[in-house]
Amino acid sequence: MTIIKPKPTALITGFSSGIGLAYAKYLASKDWDLHLVSHDESRAEIGLKALNYSNTNVYLYDLSKPESIKELSKSIPTPNLIVANAGITKYGEAGTLSSNEKLDLFYLLCNGVIDLIESYLPEMKKQNSARIVIISSIGAITPMPKSSIYAAAKSAVHSYGESLSKELKDRNISVTVSLPGYVRTKAHKRAGLDHLIKKVPSWMWIEADQVVKETEKASLKGKSNIIPGLVYKLVRPFLQMALANSLWNRITRRRT
Numbered sequence: 471m472t473i474i475k476p477k478p479t480a481l482i483t484g485f486s487s488g489i490g491l492a493y494a495k496y497l498a499s500k501d502w503d504l505h506l507v508s509h510d511e512s513r514a515e516i517g518l519k520a521l522n523y524s525n526t527n528v529y530l531y532d533l534s535k536p537e538s539i540k541e542l543s544k545s546i547p548t549p550n551l552i553v554a555n556a557g558i559t560k561y562g563e564a565g566t567l568s569s570n571e572k573l574d575l576f577y578l579l580c581n582g583v584i585d586l587i588e589s590y591l592p593e594m595k596k597q598n599s600a601r602i603v604i605i606s607s608i609g610a611i612t613p614m615p616k617s618s619i620y621a622a623a624k625s626a627v628h629s630y631g632e633s634l635s636k637e638l639k640d641r642n643i644s645v646t647v648s649l650p651g652y653v654r655t656k657a658h659k660r661a662g663l664d665h666l667i668k669k670v671p672s673w674m675w676i677e678a679d680q681v682v683k684e685t686e687k688a689s690l691k692g693k694s695n696i697i698p699g700l701v702y703k704l705v706r707p708f709l710q711m712a713l714a715n716s717l718w719n720r721i722t723r724r725r726t
């Protein structure tokens with residue numbers, strides 16, 4: 471008698487483009503069952519077409535709202551892997567975002583990621599095996615003038631993931647926080663930051679596929695964090711130094 475092993479399942483948020491789509495493609499190439507979440511129906515259709523894979527369930531939720539996470543976790547069974555990736559880049563001088571914009575952004579990038587993970591944790595602990603990947607940003611560990619709320623949320627979720635990684639080590643649940651720098655996706659155009667596409671030198675951009683490859687490798691090894699791309703690995707030790715920081719900020723300056 472041959473025993474057919476069930477396929478591993480992944481829940482990916484923000485699958486319609488960029489890093490989320492690259493993650494979905496990577497796992498599809500390994501024959502995973504995919505639960506894919508994004509917000510906009512037409513962009514989800516474009517993403518699905520690009521993915522061209524049948525073992526998928528697609529869900530549309532606005533993940534900047536707490537009720538979406540509650541509904542989502544009732545609809546999607548506990549997966550073997552969570553990729554908490556959905557996010558937007560928002561720029562704006564301190565004091566220019568409304569309270570609701572700040573709440574939504576922080577929930578999407580941080581509190582919602584925590585709620586999502588914690589809705590599945592009890593079952594993951596019972597199963598004594600799972601992986602969790604959080605897509606944070608290099609902005610978690612370096613200042614981002616005019617994107618301070620974004621940087622603060624990415625920093626908070628980074629800290630949460632690092633702590634959770636230690637907490638869950640004995641439960642055979644790995645937690646990996648990925649801290650990408652500039653990745654060629656739709657994020658900057660969507661945020662009205664098209665000028666960065668020309669201004670940031672090409673050597674500072676990495677591909678979404680590279681982020682996924684390095685993040686998956688780190689996750690499978692049980693590492694608590696990964697900075698994808700050689701250039702960012704080299705730059706990391708200098709990010710807290712004043713000179714390096716002012717250079718970095720000059721290259722990546724956001725318009726007024």
Ligand SMILES: NC(=O)c1ccc[n+]([C@@H]2O[C@H](COP(=O)([O-])OP(=O)(O)OC[C@H]3O[C@@H](n4cnc5c(N)ncnc54)[C@H](OP(=O)(O)O)[C@@H]3O)[C@@H](O)[C@H]2O)c1
Nearest residue numbers: 484485486488489508509510513533556557653655656657
């Ligand atoms: N690109 C970079 O340089 C960079 C660098 C560091 C970190 N990151 C992080 O990487 C993650 C993915 O971004 P990306 O660069 O791949 O951008 P992207 O191509 O714009 O993709 C963003 C994804 O997030 C989804 N999303 C956005 N707001 C949502 C909401 N309210 N509810 C549900 N889904 C939502 C989008 O879905 P819809 O299409 O339905 O809106 C889309 O699938 C983000 O967390 C971002 O902060 C990106």
